Amino acid sequence: MNEEFLHFLWQHKFYKQGLFYTSCGQKMEVIHPGLINTNSGPDFFNAKIKLDGVLWAGNVEIHYKASDWYRHNHYKDSLYDNVILHVVVSDDEDVFTGKGRRIPAWEMEVPERTYQDYDNLLRNRGWIPCQGMIDGVSGFELAGWVERMLIEKLEKKVEGIETILHASKNDWQEVLFIVLSRNFGFGLNGDPFERLARQTPWKIVARNSDAPEKLEALFLGQAGFLNQGRTDDRYMSLLQREYNLIKHKYGLEPIPAHNWKFLRLRPGNFPTIRLVQLAALIARSPFLFDHLLRCNNLSDVRSLFYSEPQPYWINHYRPFASAPEKSKKLGKQAVDLIIINTVVPLFFSYGRLRGQEYFKNKAIDWLNQLPAEKNQIVNGWKKPGIELDISSAAESQGLVYLKKMYCDQRKCLSCRVGHRVVSQNTTRI
Template identity: 60%
Template sequence: MNEEFLQFLWQYKYYKPGIFFTDRNQQVEVIHPGLPNSNSGPDFFNAKIKLDDVLWAGNVEIHANASDWYNHKHHLDSLYDNVVLHVVLRNDKEIKNSAGRVIPCWEMEIPENIMSEYQSLRKHQGWIACENKINKISRFEIDAWIERMLIEKLEQKVSGIEALLENSQNNWQQVFFVVLARNFGFGLNGEPFEQLARQLPWQYIQKNADSPVKLEALMLGQAGFLELILHEDKYVQTLVREYRLLKHKYALQPMSAHLWKFLRMRPGNFPTVRLVQLAALISGNPFLFDKLLSCETLAEARKLLAVQPSEYWHNHYRPGVESPPKSKKTGSQTINLIIINTVIPMLFAFGKLRGNFDLQQRALDWLSELPPEKNNIVTGWANPSIGVSALSSAQSQGLVYLKRNYCDLRKCLSCRLGRNVLSLNSE
């Protein structure tokens, strides 16, 4: 039996009702089950348990079998000396703490209906475990949990950004460049884009931000795209010449071009196109992050991110390879993804780490203004058998996080929706 399930039953008092007695024939009354403990030590802190006429304040430990107390070495750990009640399914052994005191034990019984529902969740092989029951939960409850998932995802992003700040001497511009570059890879090329940004210090980008040609040379050259190409056209010759000068000046070592993926990709998404779009975005904007911080509205941020690479790329997807004319301006969908995956996490992190609540709220408001993303997970939630459609990017972000971090991992007991499904049969 999963101990997490037993802890869930104890916390919400979903065990079979009745008059309870310990193994020492003491009548048990649970005044308060205590607070769950996610760290080392007993499962619940500060519980209030009445044994006969004596009120005990202390901790509670829960096991499937009483003998697990010894299997887990709790009898050698003083952290468990303040346990006032041992809750088990099977009392197969008297247990003592490290001080030699016998711990009262109570056998908890599980109601058949809740047990059946729990087994159903664990065994269900559908898209999500509760897909046949989620329609019994109110949309208000679902939306509240989706919002919680969004905040949890952003908190996770904050932790990642904090780690980047530590490695860059608290340089927000450098961190922004790394996060922005990774997201310009749009998944498939995320890793090489991040590698490029980490190997190319922001100070070099900043010093050349007034020259679109130098920025393109830096980006394409560092990516390895100027090493093994024929230099027939003049523009590529210029890029190669500029990169060689910058490479020598900054002692740069280019990446290998084979790290980049082009296969089964639309030409507009080629990494070469994304690199020159990134160069165009930074060109003339050496303090791009500061400008985004000062944007009061989503429209201002969108306008700032709408850029057009140099004229050469109007009829090129790769350097030196001519193609039919087509604009390489960052499109509306691309801008939305940059805002969702880069701008908003950075604004939220900056606001949280600087104690600026207004900035955090702005990030959340912008997500609520943006349309929901289109991907397989969002589509799966909207399936008529589940019926949870995302109404904004804030909700689609929350739903994607919920699916990947709870549903796919079968963490139903840690999910408010999973707990609600189980509680439907708690009466």
């Protein structure tokens, strides 16, 4: 029985009902349990407790055993001097503050059924802890929680984007280039794509955006793919010469080619193809962020990303190695993923940081219009015992975040679904 569970019981008043008396024999009434503290110091701030009819306002500390007060050295910490109540399951020792004041203790009785429901969550080895129990949560309540997860995810994205924005001296186009580059890695190659973007200043990219060949040379060269190859490949020889000029002019250094992953990727997802697709996109719209801000609907956004690399790539997946002909234009699913992972977080952040709700609302509206992503996590939410109907990217994004940040980390008591499962058989006081 961990302290997180005891915090949950205290915060929501899910302990057993009855007349309460402290270890000092004082009649106790909980007026307000206080606000949970996520920093150092007592577990709950600003609680209001009546002891023998006298109202006390202060902090509350919670332990399984009262002696944990000494084991955690709270008596040496002045932050705990204004604790007015020690909530415990086992009152095995009287405790005192560093100033010698005895702190009244109260033994909280844990309802057996509530503990059993919580224990079942912890022991459940299903895809999510509440698998097989989630049917007790209404669809309305679940939808509200998934929406909250989406907003929480986007707010966290704001933090990362704000860091990039500060480093770029408030250049939103450079922020877009870095975030977009990472997402052109489509997960597996995200890190080397971002490294390339950070190692290739946006100003240099912009100066060479007048021709797609220059950007292909810049990106493939910076990725380490132009170091060697056949001399009879005229187009690659052209790119090699172009890159050498740019490299020496700006003092660039390529990243090692071994950083890129090809194994188990379909040829259309090879990083070489994604790099030239990115080059084609920027060559077509070097001021992409400004164009995006002027988009009124989702079809306008999609149209900006439908670009195609140079003809050389119709029958190539790698430099110097020919292959059967196939268009290398970005597909609809890839474009939608870029909108979900790049455009939406940027618009939400732009609106959040500039105080313009219009852009935040537009970002969420586009997510609601986009189809749900297809991946292992989304499919997992359709397993027996869960069986959710997921239709939009807003829902899939919220559920992916819920799975990673709450279910996988067993943060059930911080989740509305887990809260409902644990409390469904509990009568509040």
